[in-house]
Amino acid sequence: MRILYLLFPFFLLLLQGAAGMTSNPQNEKECEKINGYCGFLKCSFPFVIKGKCSRFFFCCKSLWG
Template sequence: MRIMYLLFPFILLLAQGAAGSSQTLGKREQCLQRSGFCSFLKCPSFTLISGTCSRFHVCCKR
């Protein structure tokens, strides 16, 4: 029974992480639909930031 106290919070953390990853996929899809692309931290030269794809990725447009 003691292991249940340790197992329950671990399961909740896994469920919380799974919920966040599906939101990231939605943002990435929206960026691609708007003719953009995802880049790590900053956009390359001659492109503008038009949103975010995830925590460390931004949506860039030419």
Template sequence: MKILYLLFPFFLLLIQGAAGGNSILCRRRGGFCASRRCRYPATPIGRCSIFRPCCRR
């Protein structure tokens, strides 16, 4: 049961990333969420989730 207290924050972060909470902030900054990496003309300006960067052209 003690491990549940350690896993709870992990699940919250996972749900937040799946919900796209940071994608709205990314769009406000003039960017878009890429699937893995920012392609050449775009540069990373932040993160949409753990594995998805926020890119801007």
């Protein structure tokens, strides 16, 4: 019983880390799947870089959704 209170926080941390594991888009299809677009070297203002489409093209997704 004494070990249970030590294991419980460990399992909570383990589950919390697993919940946040999402991979960033790695190609154009994955970028379009998350409602983004591929921009050359940068994204315009209301968009942020979420991944890569190719070597010089980045996946841009809106800040608000």
